[in-house]
Amino acid sequence: METQIFEIISHGGDARAYAYEALEAAKDEDFHKVEELLEKSQEELDLAHNTQTKLIQSEINGDKLEINLLVIHAQDQLMTAISEKNLIEQMVKLYKKISEK
Template sequence: MNIEEISFQIILNGGNARSLAMEAIELAKKEEFESANQKIDQANEALSIAHRYQTDLVQGEARGEKVDIRILLIHAQDHLMNAMTVIDLAKEIIQIYSKVNEIK
């Protein structure tokens, strides 16, 4: 797999992970906490796939393989890091909505 294909896989799966996390927040707003947590699980699965592609690149470079740094790869890394952040925040937001729901 070439660097462009790897980059697109990271973008695709990172973007999917972010979208699923945002869907989880929307479900939590509607007090659908089980569904929200299922979306977080799906987001984590997509994130895991994206992260595996990134890890393969890092391990290849550690073995001495040359990795061409391209704007597309930088863009892919942005998607991955954004997804990680949104998932972490979504988990916190879901907990907050859940606690507020318990208080009501």
């Protein structure tokens, strides 16, 4: 279980990093790079979410998941990464509009 929790943390962190790189690329008006980085971010989120889903299904099937600080940290990292990516996507749209003017 610890390996899966670390996967969630790692993929969530990578997703955030790619999203922030995309924001920097948007500032430079490199929108092709933005799209590539946001795709990578989403791929990392998908990996983290798939691992999270496996843990949830395991618990539903009767395997008891020990709730500890590490599990809470993993959930926090994933939810934060999702929220920040969504916000960055909106910011990128603003950069595109500004760039078009």
